[in-house]
Amino acid sequence: MERTYHKQEINMTEALITRINELISHYPEDKRKSALLPVLHEVQDAHENWLSIELMDKVAEILLIKPIEVYEVVSFYTMYNQKPIGKYMFEFCQTSPCCLNGAENLMDYTCEKLGINLGETTEDGNFTVVGVECLGACGYAPMMQLGDFYKEHLNEEKIDQLIADCKDNKIVLHDK
Amino acid sequence: MSQKILLDKINVPGIKTYEVYRQNGGYASVEKALKTLTPDELVEEVKTSGLRGRGGAGFPAGMKWSFIDKKSGKPRHLVCNADESEPGTFKDRYLMEFIPHLLIEGMITSSYALGANLSYIYIRGEYMWVYKILERAINEAKAAGFLGKNILGSGYDLELYVHCGAGAYICGEETALIESLEGKRGNPRIKPPFPAISGLWSNPTVVNNVETIAAVPWIVNNSGAEYAKIGIGRSTGTKLISASGHVKNPGVYEIELGLSVYEFMNSDEYLGGMSSDRPLKAFVPGGSSVPVLPAHLIYKTAAGEDRLMSYESLSDGGFATGSMLGSGGFIVYNDTSCIVRNTWNFSRFYHHESCGQCSPCREGTGWMEKVLHRIENGHGREEDIDLLLSIQSKIEGNTICPLGDAAAWPVAAAIRHFRDEFEYHIRFPEKIKNRDHFVAEPFEKVKHLVSKEMI
Numbered sequence: 001m002e003r004t005y006h007k008q009e010i011n012m013t014e015a016l017i018t019r020i021n022e023l024i025s026h027y028p029e030d031k032r033k034s035a036l037l038p039v040l041h042e043v044q045d046a047h048e049n050w051l052s053i054e055l056m057d058k059v060a061e062i063l064l065i066k067p068i069e070v071y072e073v074v075s076f077y078t079m080y081n082q083k084p085i086g087k088y089m090f091e092f093c094q095t096s097p098c099c100l101n102g103a104e105n106l107m108d109y110t111c112e113k114l115g116i117n118l119g120e121t122t123e124d125g126n127f128t129v130v131g132v133e134c135l136g137a138c139g140y141a142p143m144m145q146l147g148d149f150y151k152e153h154l155n156e157e158k159i160d161q162l163i164a165d166c167k168d169n170k171i172v173l174h175d176k
Numbered sequence: 177m178s179q180k181i182l183l184d185k186i187n188v189p190g191i192k193t194y195e196v197y198r199q200n201g202g203y204a205s206v207e208k209a210l211k212t213l214t215p216d217e218l219v220e221e222v223k224t225s226g227l228r229g230r231g232g233a234g235f236p237a238g239m240k241w242s243f244i245d246k247k248s249g250k251p252r253h254l255v256c257n258a259d260e261s262e263p264g265t266f267k268d269r270y271l272m273e274f275i276p277h278l279l280i281e282g283m284i285t286s287s288y289a290l291g292a293n294l295s296y297i298y299i300r301g302e303y304m305w306v307y308k309i310l311e312r313a314i315n316e317a318k319a320a321g322f323l324g325k326n327i328l329g330s331g332y333d334l335e336l337y338v339h340c341g342a343g344a345y346i347c348g349e350e351t352a353l354i355e356s357l358e359g360k361r362g363n364p365r366i367k368p369p370f371p372a373i374s375g376l377w378s379n380p381t382v383v384n385n386v387e388t389i390a391a392v393p394w395i396v397n398n399s400g401a402e403y404a405k406i407g408i409g410r411s412t413g414t415k416l417i418s419a420s421g422h423v424k425n426p427g428v429y430e431i432e433l434g435l436s437v438y439e440f441m442n443s444d445e446y447l448g449g450m451s452s453d454r455p456l457k458a459f460v461p462g463g464s465s466v467p468v469l470p471a472h473l474i475y476k477t478a479a480g481e482d483r484l485m486s487y488e489s490l491s492d493g494g495f496a497t498g499s500m501l502g503s504g505g506f507i508v509y510n511d512t513s514c515i516v517r518n519t520w521n522f523s524r525f526y527h528h529e530s531c532g533q534c535s536p537c538r539e540g541t542g543w544m545e546k547v548l549h550r551i552e553n554g555h556g557r558e559e560d561i562d563l564l565l566s567i568q569s570k571i572e573g574n575t576i577c578p579l580g581d582a583a584a585w586p587v588a589a590a591i592r593h594f595r596d597e598f599e600y601h602i603r604f605p606e607k608i609k610n611r612d613h614f615v616a617e618p619f620e621k622v623k624h625l626v627s628k629e630m631i
Contacts, residue, residue, distance in 0.1 A: 026337040028294070031377055036359035037342050041301060069359070076361040076531075077342035079301045095263045096464065096521040097420040097507050104611060133345065133525050134263040134464075135302050138420035138507070139427045148304035175308045 006084050008052035016046050020062060032063045036073055039063065040080055045174050049089065050081040078132065086121040086128030088166045088173075091145040094131035097138035106142045107131060110159050126166065147173030178432035179406055181394040181414055182387065186274055192309070194316035197277040203322055205285045205393035210330040213396070218289035222392065224400030226412035231257055231348070231385030232463060232503040234487050238400075243372035244290055245380040253381045254292045256283060256389050257353055258299040261345040262463035263525060264505025267416035268386035270428040272299070272306050276313040282389035283336055284322055285396055290382055293333050297386075298353050301342040310338045345529035349577045350383035351375075352531065363533050364577035387416050408434030411486035415501070421459075421508035424448035437461075437483045437490075438475045441508070454510040455620075458594075461490050462502020464522045465582035467589030468515070469499050495589065511618040515597050517611075519590040520548035526583030537580040540571040544587055551598060554605030561591060561598050596626045 020039050027034040036059070043059055044051050051059075056070040063070075074080040092098075092107045107129065111118055114127050121128040137143045140152035149172075151162060165171050190196035197203075209218055223238030244252060256279065260268040272279055279297070287295045299307050314336055317323050325333045339357055341347045347356045351365035354376050375381025391413060395403045404412045411433035417440070420426045425448045431440060440446045441456075450456055460468050477483050478497035483490065490501045509518070527541040544567050547560050568584035575581070591598060597619055601608050604625060607617075 026339070028377070031358070033359035034339075034357060037301070037356065038340050041304075041340060041342065063359075065359075072361055073359065077301070077344050079343035094521075095525055096518050097264055099517075099521060100421045100507075100509065100513060132343075133528050134261060136260050136266040136269050136300070138264050138266055138505070139418060140266075141420065145302055148308075150305075175305050 004083075006052060008047060008050070008055055008084075010047070010052075010055055010058060012058065013046065016042060024063070033065050033069065036063060036065070036070065037077070040070075040074065044080060045176075048084065048087070050084050084125075087126050088146065088171065089128045089130065091130050091132045091135075093133070093135040093137065093141070093143055093145075095134035095138075097134075098141040098143065101141040103142040106154060106156070106159065109156055113159065113163065127163070146171065148175045149173075178435060179414065180430045181403075181406070182271060182278065182390050182416060183275070183428075183430045191275055192277075192313075194277060194313070194320060197275070198320070202277055203281050203317075203320075205281060205396035206288075206322055207328060209285045209288055209396050210328050210332055215289045215291055218285070218396065221395055221400040222289070225391075225395045225403035226400075226407075226410065227388065227391055227395065227403065228411070228487065229385055230387035230391075230415065230504070232262065232465070234501065237384060237388050240372070240384070241286075241290060241382055243370065244382055245373045246291060248380065250379045251294065252290055252292045253376045253379055254283065254287045254290050254295040255353065255357065255376060255381055255383045256295070256297040256386055257348060257350065257383050258297050258303070258386045259341055259348040259353060260303075260386070260503075261300055261348050261529075262465060262503045262505055263522065264420055264460060264463045264507040265418055265503040266420075267418040267428050267504060269303055269306060270418070271386060271390055271416065272303075273309060276309050277317065278390045278393065279310070279386055280313055280317050280322075280336065282392045284317075284327070284334060286384070286389050286392050287334050287336070288332055292382075293335065295334065295336050296357060296376075297336070297338045298347070298357055299338060299340055300347075301340045304340065307338055307340050314338065344531075345525075346531045346577070346579060349579065352577065353383060354381065361531070363531050364579075366576055406432055408484065408486050409488060411488060411501075415485070415504050417485070417504040417506050419447050419506040419508065422451050422454065422510040422513070423508045424451050431485055433486045435485045436475075437485055440485055440506075441475075447508070450508070450510055452510070454512065456508065457511045457513060458509040458515065460499070460505070460507040460586075461485075462500045463505030464507070464525065465585060466500040466502040467495055467498070467585055468518075468593065469497075469589075470593045473497050473593075495585070496592075499589070511620055512612075512615045514552075514608075514614050514619070515590050515594040516548065516552050516601050519587055520545065520552045522586050523548050523583065526579065530579060530583070534575040534580065536571045536574040537583065540567050540580070541583045543567050544583065548587070551601050552608070554601070554608055556598075556602035556605070558602055560602065561595065565591060596623060600626045
């Protein structure tokens with residue numbers, strides 16, 4: 001199997017460390033490990049939306065746990081990315097209630113427009129399109145998750161607009 | 177108009193904020209509980225109310241509370257299950273997004289009843305903006321003195337935090353949720369011991385759904401006996417229903433339990449009938465895990481009685497002719513939808529979400545997805561239908577947690593009620609090549625081909 005090694009610049013800013021410490025304080029002192037999932041979200045958001053081995057090791061060090069305890073969690077939960085992905089990740093809900101309202105055709109449209117297949121990233125590294133399982137927005141279908149937010153009641157025109165807004169840097173990805 | 181107790185103030189401008197929520201009677205239940213009721217009296221009120229778990233299982237909430245181990249002297253915890261992920265369900269998100277303080281008020285009152293001093297709201301990671309809403313609301317409540325040390329001078333302390341998941345349906349199962357809250361993979365635990373004895377960090381823990389906890393303030397303010405007057409029979413109170421699929425007005429509705437399915441589907445107050453006025457083909461009343469029902473069993477039970485939105489009526493007839501209220505994820509299908517495709521889609525979901533701990537679920541969900549995929553894509557074999565029934569029967573009841581059952585039931589129900597549609601896919605592969613095969617030609621119009629073939 002072909003393996004590509006992806007290098008990641010690690011930058012634990014003061015703001016990030018402060019937030020991590022705040023999260024750790026939500027649990028009893030001897031239960032630091034409980035902060036793992038929220039801490040991984042914060043760390044990933046601050047590192048272009050993916051987690052390298054080095055970054056996971058750093059998290060293990062902060063939470064005083066073994067690296068394997070971080071790896072096994074990262075590989076279990078779908079929201080953690082183990083390799084670089086596009087700056088804007090379009091995560092379309094592809095579960096049945098969304099499909100009843102045209103999710104599959106809209107995913108095809110989006111991929112075609114960006115010139116990629118489902119699961120791929122555009123060459124400029126800007127866009128990734130993936131299908132994910134139920135996001136809990138069944139009544140507002142079709143929809144996608146983009147960063148911390150949902151984009152609902154989508155159609156082809158809205159997709160065109162969204163892509164244009166991303167290219168113009170008009171999209172806020174995180175609520176910090 | 178039926179009575180609303182959860183969403184009655186949802187349209188008050190600014191109800192998201194602490195000030196407006198408080199001005200509209202918010203946090204009154206905390207004052208009443210802490211000043212005038214003992215924890216045991218509170219548990220009794222909830223028992224009397226008949227309130228049942230709103231996450232899907234429908235277990236009586238007061239009884240669940242009474243199981244919590246108070247003798248061991250270990251710290252106790254209340255954990256709110258906001259890991260809403262059952263396909264078709266999006267009600268908790270609505271409540272948390274638009275009236276977050278109701279949940280926080282319920283968490284304080286309920287934690288007091290359980291004697292918990294450290295409680296958590298576990299929200300799915302995808303609802304990140306709602307996580308932030310809750311975090312800010314908790315800070316507001318704390319600043320107002322409803323959280324922290326010695327709340328309202330009562331001597332009761334409570335810290336409340338919100339914790340986020342990271343994309344795993346299985347974490348909605350209470351023991352997997354606890355594992356996840358401990359910073360681990362979401363593998364369900366073997367029960368017993370139940371969380372009420374050994375839950376979060378081996379401490380006695382109660383896990384309740386968002387909607388269950390949000391009903392507690394009303395019960396405290398108005399009494400359990402008053403709550404029990406709402407609804408019908410053992411289905412007391414109101415229920416949030418999230419409706420999706422081919423209906424005119426999809427969305428979240430609070431209904432009084434006992435409302436007829438017909439009225440819910442057709443009245444303008446609720447779903448307003450079918451979108452595009454196409455015929456109703458099937459519905460799933462309680463999220464993807466519960467059995468799908470065909471048109472003739474939706475408004476009437478097999479016994480010919482009106483089908484009601486209640487735990488009992490929706491399950492009337494057992495799995496042969498009934499379904500379940502479940503989480504209230506109400507999915508409606510018109511005549512252009514394909515039951516085989518829908519079943520394959522759900523199977524893919526369960527395969528993806530299986531934690532992989534139990535072989536029958538890990539392997540079985542994969543096989544169901546594969547077999548359904550080949551039927552849907554025109555490569556099915558005549559024996560595949562029985563093969564599916566065989567696989568699902570071997571998953572059901574043979575796993576640590578109910579995800580296995582949840583994956584098995586929809587497959588069995590689809591074949592039970594729509595077997596001819598599976599046969600059609602297998603016998604006429606050239607007619608189902610397109611993903612939208614029933615849009616141009618609904619199954620009703622080609623159904624006769626299957627019976628002809630039989631002769």
